Amino acid sequence: MASKNKDEIRVSSAIFFVFHYGFFHFIYAMFLGVFLFEGAKLPVDFSTVLIMAVVFFINHLFSFIYNRDTELAKVQNIGKVVFSPYLRIIPMHLTIIFGMSLAIFGWLGTAVILFILLKTATDALMHIIEHTN
Amino acid sequence: MVVERKSVFDLSLFTLVASNLITLVFAAIYGWSLLEIMLIY
Numbered sequence: 001m002a003s004k005n006k007d008e009i010r011v012s013s014a015i016f017f018v019f020h021y022g023f024f025h026f027i028y029a030m031f032l033g034v035f036l037f038e039g040a041k042l043p044v045d046f047s048t049v050l051i052m053a054v055v056f057f058i059n060h061l062f063s064f065i066y067n068r069d070t071e072l073a074k075v076q077n078i079g080k081v082v083f084s085p086y087l088r089i090i091p092m093h094l095t096i097i098f099g100m101s102l103a104i105f106g107w108l109g110t111a112v113i114l115f116i117l118l119k120t121a122t123d124a125l126m127h128i129i130e131h132t133n
Numbered sequence: 134m135v136v137e138r139k140s141v142f143d144l145s146l147f148t149l150v151a152s153n154l155i156t157l158v159f160a161a162i163y164g165w166s167l168l169e170i171m172l173i174y
Contacts, residue, residue: 028171035168044172048165052156052173059152063145092174099167112160112167119174120153127149131141 013082024089031096067131084129091118 035042095118099111159165 032168032171036172042166042168044166044169048163048169049173051159052165052170055152055155056173059148062148066143066145088174092171095167095171108167109161109164112165112170113157115167115170115174116153116157116160120150120157123149123153124146127146128141131143131145 009078013078017082017085021085028092063127070131080129084126087122087126087129091115091122094118 034040036044095111095115098114099108102108102111102114156165156170160170
């Protein structure tokens, strides 16, 4: 009975996460798509995107291999697993809000630095939350 | 299975921060745009 309840919580949490978190990213995709394909049609160098993808992939692969045994031995908290990814939304939101202001003053370079620093802080915080007990 | 508990301030945190700082340095040198960085985020 208790196991059935646990399974129900796991499944309903996963469904909630897919739709709720997915909706945030769907809106971001729309937002970025407008800048990319419609309206502004800003130029994007996809080799840049690929370089960043490779750098982050190497990091996450290393982290996965490095932490795998510890994570497998740990009893995960469903609340922490479901809600910690929401921290990643903060840099995106803050950059959209303040980055626009910076862009108006012609300080788009500052917005890039702001975004990466926010992303670094969020990644580090998520890492600490994820790997604490 | 007995697994030695590691500090959260470990090598994987170092590589995480390093990968972000590499992006920051590349962005500064090559003038990567905010849109390009947001696309991979």
